[in-house]
Amino acid sequence: xxxxxxxxxxxxxxxxxxxxxxxxxxxxxxxxxxxxxxxxxxxxxxxxxxxxxxxxxxxxxxxxxxxxxxxxxxxxxxxxxxxxxxxxxxxxxxxxxxxxxxxxxxxxxxxxxxxxxxxxxxxxxxxxxxxxxxxxxxxxxxxxxxxxxxxxxxxxxxxxxxxxxxxxxxxxxxxxxxxxxxxxxxxxxxxxxxxxxxxxxxxxxxxxxxxxxxxxxxxxxxxxxxxxxxxxxxxxxxxxxxxxxxxxxxxxxxxxxxxxxxxxxxxxxxxxxxxxx
Amino acid sequence: xxxxxxxxxxxxxxxxxxxxxxxxxxxxxxxxxxxxxxxxxxxxxxxxxxxxxxxxxxxxxxxxxxxxxxxxxxxxxxxxxxxxxxxxxxxxxxxxxxxxxxxxxxxxxxxxxxxxxxxxxxxxxxxxxxxxxxxxxxxxxxxxxxxxxxxxxxxxxxxxxxxxxxxxxxxxxxxxxxxxxxxxxxxxxxxxxxxxxxxxxxxxxxxxxxxxxxxxxxxxxxxxxxxxxxxxxxxxxxxxxxxxxxxxxxxxxxxxxxxxxxxxxxxxxxxxxxxxx
Numbered sequence: 001x002x003x004x005x006x007x008x009x010x011x012x013x014x015x016x017x018x019x020x021x022x023x024x025x026x027x028x029x030x031x032x033x034x035x036x037x038x039x040x041x042x043x044x045x046x047x048x049x050x051x052x053x054x055x056x057x058x059x060x061x062x063x064x065x066x067x068x069x070x071x072x073x074x075x076x077x078x079x080x081x082x083x084x085x086x087x088x089x090x091x092x093x094x095x096x097x098x099x100x101x102x103x104x105x106x107x108x109x110x111x112x113x114x115x116x117x118x119x120x121x122x123x124x125x126x127x128x129x130x131x132x133x134x135x136x137x138x139x140x141x142x143x144x145x146x147x148x149x150x151x152x153x154x155x156x157x158x159x160x161x162x163x164x165x166x167x168x169x170x171x172x173x174x175x176x177x178x179x180x181x182x183x184x185x186x187x188x189x190x191x192x193x194x195x196x197x198x199x200x201x202x203x204x205x206x207x208x209x210x211x212x213x214x215x216x217x218x219x220x221x222x223x224x225x226x227x228x229x230x231x232x233x234x235x236x237x238x239x240x241x242x243x244x245x246x247x248x249x250x251x252x253x254x255x256x257x258x259x260x261x262x263x264x265x266x267x268x269x270x271x272x273x274x275x276x277x
Numbered sequence: 278x279x280x281x282x283x284x285x286x287x288x289x290x291x292x293x294x295x296x297x298x299x300x301x302x303x304x305x306x307x308x309x310x311x312x313x314x315x316x317x318x319x320x321x322x323x324x325x326x327x328x329x330x331x332x333x334x335x336x337x338x339x340x341x342x343x344x345x346x347x348x349x350x351x352x353x354x355x356x357x358x359x360x361x362x363x364x365x366x367x368x369x370x371x372x373x374x375x376x377x378x379x380x381x382x383x384x385x386x387x388x389x390x391x392x393x394x395x396x397x398x399x400x401x402x403x404x405x406x407x408x409x410x411x412x413x414x415x416x417x418x419x420x421x422x423x424x425x426x427x428x429x430x431x432x433x434x435x436x437x438x439x440x441x442x443x444x445x446x447x448x449x450x451x452x453x454x455x456x457x458x459x460x461x462x463x464x465x466x467x468x469x470x471x472x473x474x475x476x477x478x479x480x481x482x483x484x485x486x487x488x489x490x491x492x493x494x495x496x497x498x499x500x501x502x503x504x505x506x507x508x509x510x511x512x513x514x515x516x517x518x519x520x521x522x523x524x525x526x527x528x529x530x531x532x533x534x535x536x537x538x539x540x541x542x543x544x545x546x547x548x549x550x551x552x553x554x
Binding site: 022024060062063065066068069071072073076094096097098099100101103104106107109110111116117118126127128129130131132133134148151152153154155156157158159160162163164165170173174177 | 299301337339340342343344345346348349350353371373374375376377378380381383384386387388393394395403404405406407408409410411425428429430431432433434435436437439440441442447450451454
């Protein structure tokens with residue numbers, strides 16, 4: 001999915017909600033555990049219920065890899081299911097990969113190649129290894145690299161705010177430098193929402209880039225602040241919510257409740273799009 | 278495998294060689310391509326030929342994930358095969374993962390849990406997200422986190438050498454800070470060999486930690502310099518070679534030649550262990 005298509009999708013659904021499919025098998029409703037593939041059945045029901053309100057799905061690879069080969073089969077089936085909605089949602093492999101050049105090429109093949117088992121629109125990458133670890137993810141048409149800049153966890157304080165001699169924190173250097181490696185058409189940034197007021201500064205450095213924003217919902221970020229400080233005329237935001245939607249309920253009504261939670265977020269987003277876009 | 282066992286293994290084999298199983302399916306000998314699982318057959322032959330000279334094996338996940346589910350089955354079979362030699366070699370999942378705390382827990386389960394599909398002794402982790410992204414990998418007995426500090430690629434220059442106000446480069450901050458999160462018994466560092474003279478400084482900051490050193494061989498690092506500047510009384514080094522050993526030959530003799538290459542490196546290593554340990 002290219003930038004223009006993504007922007008049109010956001011405008012059409014009046015939503016910039018990304019649902020994080022962090023489908024921890026120990027947390028999904030117990031009545032699904034008799035199914036052959038409980039994680040896939042869970043995802044399918046969540047997707048069906050949330051698709052009208054959602055522009056992106058983001059499975060976090062960790063929750064699939066932790067079930068070994070079986071977990072990756074659940075992911076493959078989930079991506080096959082999502083492929084029928086390819087104009088209705090953007091897909092993100094939350095993989096946080098990154099390695100030397102020839103190895104990053106292999107990762108890009110694993111997740112972005114349309115002939116591969118997964119065929120995501122985009123994947124998240126960690127910046128520590130620099131340019132040659134990032135560039136191989138920009139070679140596919142209409143596919144995206146989403147680079148970690150400012151994350152929403154406590155550990156973000158350990159290195160991401162370290163200032164260099166010109167008082168520039170590391171995450172700002174990542175934001176600036178990486179724009180030499182990709183364009184607004186194939187490069188987004190992860191910017192955590194627990195620091196919403198920092199979006200003013202982020203928009204000075206990356207005025208048009210799409211930002212993937214975790215940390216709203218269970219992690220406590222404010223959707224209004226993110227919208228106020230981070231939104232552009234093209235929206236420019238994908239705000240993720242995982243647990244607050246997919247685990248809102250764990251009875252047989254889980255999907256319905258997840259859908260209602262997504263609708264609630266979408267309605268709030270529609271309001272902010274009117275105000276700030 | 279715990280620290281003492283690893284040190285004894287190194288002394289017994291007079292080797293600190295790690296063979297990187299970057300088993301790119303497009304590069305393995307063509308006569309194997311008729312096998313049901315060419316990558317596993319390749320790995321098995323390489324392991325059989327190199328085991329006497331090798332103390333560790335390091336499959337890079339990217340080369341398995343790029344073949345999708347099939348690739349991960351090759352990895353699972355490789356790890357099952359290696360499990361019979363668990364006292365003969367240390368295993369490293371070169372995965373470069375790292376995510377917020379609850380997600381990193383899932384990754385640790387994926388690769389380090391003895392009930393999982395892979396059951397590695399250790400895995401590589403990227404430091405960008407800080408403490409809570411690293412700590413979950415330290416909870417298993419006799420298992421290790423191997424944190425990226427100084428990598429061997431060109432892109433290492435983009436962020437890892439950025440100096441803070443006290444002139445401390447980022448990779449040194451990672452080396453120092455991370456030792457608050459783990460001990461010399463469960464934390465190693467990746468330190469690239471293309472910068473061998475920097476090992477003097479690295480040893481000031483991490484005098485006893487084991488270092489996983491890529492970049493010797495195809496990437497051009499010098500084994501003698503790494504040994505001279507990086508070795509401790511317990512050796513403290515695992516030096517990786519991937520392509521220079523596993524792809525030394527691509528005829529039906531590939532395994533034999535790989536074994537001879539590994540033997541050559543081991544003999545050189547034995548010499549440096551006498552000189553510098």
